[in-house]
Amino acid sequence: MSTTRSNTEFVPEAQEVVEEFSRRLLELEAAQRSGGEDPEALNAAFRAIHSLKGLAGLFAAGPIATLSHSLENALDGLRLGRVALTPATLDVLFEAVETFAALLAAFEHGDAGPEIEPLLARVAGLLGAPEPERATTELPGIDDSILGVLTEYEEHRLRENVRLGRSLFRVHASFDLLAIDVGIEGLKGKLKEFGEVITYLPSADASAEDRIDLDILLGSNAELALVAEALAAEGVSVHPLVRDTGTAPRPRTAATPASEPTRTGGVIVEAIEPGDELDVGAPEVSLRSLSRTVRVDLARLDHLMNLIGELGIVHATIGGSAEGLRRRGAAPDLARQLSGELRTMSRQIALLQQAILDVRMVPLGQVFDKLARVVRKLGRDAGKEIRLNITGEETELDKLIVEELSDPLMHMIRNCIDHGIESRSERLAAGKAAAGRIDLRAFQRGSRVVIEVEDDGRGMDLRQIRDSALRRGLLSEDDLREMTPQQVIELVFMPGFTTRATPGALSGRGVGMDVVKTNISRLSGLIDVNTAVGRGTVFSITLPVTLAIIQALVVQTAGQTFCIPLNSVIESLMVSPSDIRTVEGAEVITLHGKTLPLCHLARLFELRTGTRATLARNYVIVVGLAQHRIGLVVDDLLGQHDVVIKSLGAALRQVPGIAGATELGGGRTVLLIDVAALVEEAVGRDGTLASVEASHGP
Amino acid sequence: MSVRVLLVEDSRAMRAYVSAILEAHEFEVEEAENGFEALRMLPREHFDVVVADVNMPDVNGIELTRFVRRGPRQAEIAVLVISTDAAAHDVERAMTAGANGFLPKPFTEQQLLEAIANARSRVQASA
Amino acid sequence: MARDTDDLWQSFARTGEQLASEEDYEHGYSREVRQDLRRCLAFHCGDELYGLSITELAEITKPLSTTPVPRTAEFVIGVGNIRGSVLPVIDLARRLRLPPRPITPASRVLVVRHAGELHGLVVDAVRDVVSIPPEAFEPPPGALAGARAGFIAALARHGGEILILLDLAVLLAPQDFVRADVGGRRA
Known part of the structure; x- marks a missing residue:
């Protein structure tokens, strides 16, 4: 590890963490003023300091590490309910924010920072404060298989929820692996309306290998039926958290409810008395949605898709700039970091794209x-x-x-x-x-x-x-x-x-x-x-599988770029002029023992070829339409891209051979070739269907 | 074939640090910035080692360990959890859930490499 | 002559008939706002002053980069892209069978919405938005300027000048976009 790299990364990252810490403290203060608690903000503040401590340790930022270590202990005590959060406590924590800022500035300039001893003493003083009197709450009926994977903090929150008289639910959801991030975000938002999410328990024993099952522990004041109804969506069911949860066969969302269900608005809801909730073996509530659907105009989805396409283009453009940066050799650390982040962004864009495509999919x-x-x-x-x-x-x-x-x-x-x-x-x-x-x-x-x-x-x-x-x-x-x-x-x-x-x-x-x-x-x-x-x-x-986004082969001929839908490309090959023969005035090559008629894209489109008319090598893209095959001759292959097809509008829709347009990086609009039309043209021009596929097999 | 590592860690700088060390030693590293991302990658890609922070929001390192141990190839993947030693209780549970090793933060390059090697040898011994 | 297009655009997007006040005075109308005025964008193409109802106008931009589209008529410059929407861009002078005009700093693309779709018209310069009372409109005289006559929806007298109002339905007729010698797909 080179230390230069460390230093350039440490300060900005640490500053971000300290800002996050500060934001969370403000939230805590607000909650405290209104007489409430905000365990989520408290935990986030703890996590921020936890990260800072890790960072400072890694990058040998001594005083920052020492201070964050001490704060971490205090915050851990706070979040675990061992230390009471008072206005005085918050004062100390806010003081730490100021001190961190000064320490980071000093670290960056290689100066000696401010003295931290007085603050350390005050932080230590927080831990000495009398422990709030809270009896340990029992956790009846919760299986060890769940308790065993909770962190100490999560277990504490579980107890807190019980102490506050909330019901504990196990929300069972199943997600497509590809879209889990997206799916979770949506579900999280809904869950938070009903209470506190204590943790997410993943399990691999889902019904299909490309799906993941999650059990989400939720503490809520709401009744099960209410939560269940609000969460009614494919594959989400809500159960009381009972002892046999971990060992009982995993409930199938499609399972028939044990007793007569009442149907309301297409959702099967089984009434459960609040008192039943902790009963061992309480019947599962199946919420498999039957008609919980939203009708959406496909045009709206197309619009969303376009927006994502835009995002993809922005991403590609940034990628180009990052590559330029890397080539120039300037700031290699930054370039490396940037390309890593771009990879993450690319993953997220792909997920988003997939999620929308999924919406369009029907069996x-x-x-x-x-x-x-x-x-x-x-x-x-x-x-x-x-x-x-x-x-x-x-x-x-x-x-x-x-x-x-x-x-x-x-x-x-x-x-x-x-x-x-x-x-x-x-x-x-x-x-x-x-x-x-x-x-x-x-x-x-x-x-x-x-x-x-x-x-x-x-x-x-x-x-x-x-x-x-x-x-x-x-x-x-x-x-x-x-x-x-x-x-x-x-x-x-x-x-x-x-x-x-x-x-x-x-x-x-x-x-x-x-x-x-x-x-x-x-x-x-x-x-x-x-x-x-x-x-x-x-x-x-x-x-x-889908039309909205397609994979396209990007080609260049006579200086102009075109996309060819990859799903009509059978293969592409490089040919030299000597491979090309002429049969009755038409150019052909022999491919896999068959004669393949050639069409020069530049000639079909009457593009000005200038002096580059004769290249040492050409590329032939073998395209097919139904049972016909032709070879499109182009100057160069530029690669493959996922492209969003855009309509050319009524005015240009009828231009034969052009199916639409798409955008490639740099805001370039590129035309998408209509393979079907070109093949039909070629077949027609050659007179008969037969001559196109005339066999010259061995 | 190089060893494939899934690094699950919510701190960006920490990920950069660990990745840099591992890549310098010819490991192939995939990064996940949270448990969900890791859940998505685990069943779809082949990993030899999972290095996970214990204390993460949403899906913590203990749960992730349990997930790996219940999945296919459960016995072949080495799980190394990293955490501050303050979280002794959490580390203990991660080990019970099937982690093969624990590395307290902060750690050095050498400590990380040794911890991974030890975790892998434990997996290979039990396989 | 051409004001900064952004200001111009904002001015008519923002307001109303107040923009017409100068003209109102010129014509001796009271400042009282007339409800039946038709607001038109006046612009230059060649030697003439043309007009389009601003209800047909979506946006005015500086010339944008375009991708040529093979097999299209001469007046089709290509396709451009405005915030993700792909639109055909045409050379208005050529469309009106006028001699080709050079692109200058004053050149603008009028993005018009016709039949639910965007089209770009390249013009020499944008002048102003004017409000024209119904009585100032005249039907296109049959004997006028032969070749262009079909594109003209009406003439409007405005401050001593004649504004030629274009008929987008004719101007943007899809069948004219494909080059005549490309017969379209074989049946």
Whole structure:
């Protein structure tokens, strides 16, 4: 440890602590004048001095350490109720504030500070004051497993609460790990309205590994039911603090109350007589909220998100300045400290962002339930018996995405029932169960959600698809001959395609898989299909979890910066001009045995490239939309960023190829590329769908 | 692989001091400024050692120790609590809750390193 | 000619019709406040004096940095960012098919709210806020200045000058923003 570093950090930190101490003393004085107590302020004052003592010890600030050590003892006595807090006591403490200020100034300038002996004597005198007469309060019915983890001070506060005739409650809450700081802050505020929070007891035995359970000990004058009602929120329940708390199986918030509950405003409240509270085994009050929700306009959440985005940009800007500072080598201690604090800030911003995204999230179950009803009805109409298996309905997605998914999923289910699942007799003849099966699955894969619709029906018949495409004049015989089986299957996504000569009763309503594809693309999603004749078909939709904030690849071309949504980027690679071949005037490269058409972003957008037209190397960003892939050629990759998408407004919304804008550090507005539009353009320009994915496999 | 330390301490300067020492000795240090932050990090990241101040607001070092001892990999994480020796009662409870060592403030670089080494050897001996 | 924009902005944000008092005298009106005066921001673009109702105005700023947007019409300078809101910024002179104007220290961006969205108009200079009585408005004469006629909502006589009041609905018609030769997305 270099001592220079210590000195630069010690004084400002110590000054802050002394200021905090002083503020707390003022609060104490105010409480005392109004004839009350403020244990929280007293404890905070103790903690401030405790920190100061630690600091002073570390940095060898002798007199400060000595004085804070002596004060710490006095304050400990005060907060533990061993020493009475009188106006005279406060005088001594305020005097210490002045002395600390003088000592710190002296320390900074290397002077000898003021004499502290007289003050030390007065502080010592506080400890000699007669102990207030207070009988030790018994703590009946509180389990050792709780008492065993309380600090002496917390135990004292527990006793004080009992002595003051308050009820002791155990508030059980469960938090998402990511948002625990945020969640706790909100809960703390509410709890303080009802009394004193004595401590927080965390436990790892939560129902899920990404959650934490907390038991919060609360001393309150309010009745349990009142506290319970005020705290009614997902996963928060209030219990009397009883002996078996530590050993009894942890109550589940969803547990059914033992006796008949009365429902008021969607919250289940079980009446508990005040006298019951310390009864061993008192029934749990379950407060699982059923309809305690606030409806919020999504626009408001978007606004919040924008504000957080702003915060992120400010953070990035400060980060840039800190980096500049570090490079210059000036004040390395400060630069180091700053970057540490920026990391903390970044964590908090991420939490905030996550918390808001969480608010927007709804379970897919909302849509799946609707689909279950559709399956029953359509199955009956088609005279087919169908078993629908749903899994992953708890998977969450952004509210907007879930809403937009409803139609595409409906079409897919219709298709399964109409085209996929055979009639009963066909199934029996094929040795299958009489009832058809549709599996609707959702699961999270990384930052994406995958939804699969699988049937155990007849699968897709390539011949039938080819015939249908020919009949409808979508493609020529020559086109079809060139196509791989997978490409043929993907023809079902073409507009106007259907395998039925006459529209089926169910899916023949003028919409088909092309609509599904369009809707999924709009959500930056990809759709894939896999089929086996006689065994069934699986459609998989891959979606980003959220739309409001996306990860973007930042690229540069012709001197301008653009963002490409990472969820449509399949891979990026560096190519040299020799890798690029020309097929019928179009540039392509071979990637994983397939031909990938290239599009130069600068050319698409007609950006002035100047003399940098030929670079030794280019980057190719392979992007995909539904089943298509193209390679966007750019000059440089600048990295990845989480970006908040902002609308360009009505005037610019229709500019093809631009999906929105976002801000990067330095207040720069950067355009976000609309991959779907560019891919569609590229596919269109090349004439047919097939040429884009023409296989040149080995 | 370097030893990963979670440092839970509400004083900023104290965190800077401890981090600087540990990083100079090739430890990988993550800092949490309060118990809640530590609770968030513990289940999600791998730590070999937890260094925690006993006397913190909200979630104290004893509770944190108990939390570690009830979690997965409970026997593998060394817990070192730091506190002033005035808080003897609290230190005693932290040790009962499963802390592997106690370091009174103030301490020197050497004392900190020794205390961590001792706490780790106790964990390894019992594992 | 152009006063400090901040003062100007504050002056009309703060008050009312008092701002009209000078003009009132000039026109021989009594100081009694008329309720039917329309307050307009008068500004220069090229050789003409233009006006926009201040109810359409959200803010006046100095020229801000913009990001060019490909595939847009010539008059679209790009997108700018005002406190987190991204807005299109257009060159008013070009939009009115006037010769391009240089950016000078007097240049300002009028941030207008149209159809619920912000747009920035770059103008040569801001002059003042004026209050105009209804009788001073005239419909745009059909024979006037061919190409620009469509953008004009009305003319207003004011202290011996003519104020050309712009029609934002035409000026900011979304279909004009995309460059004509970019056909939009393929169907």
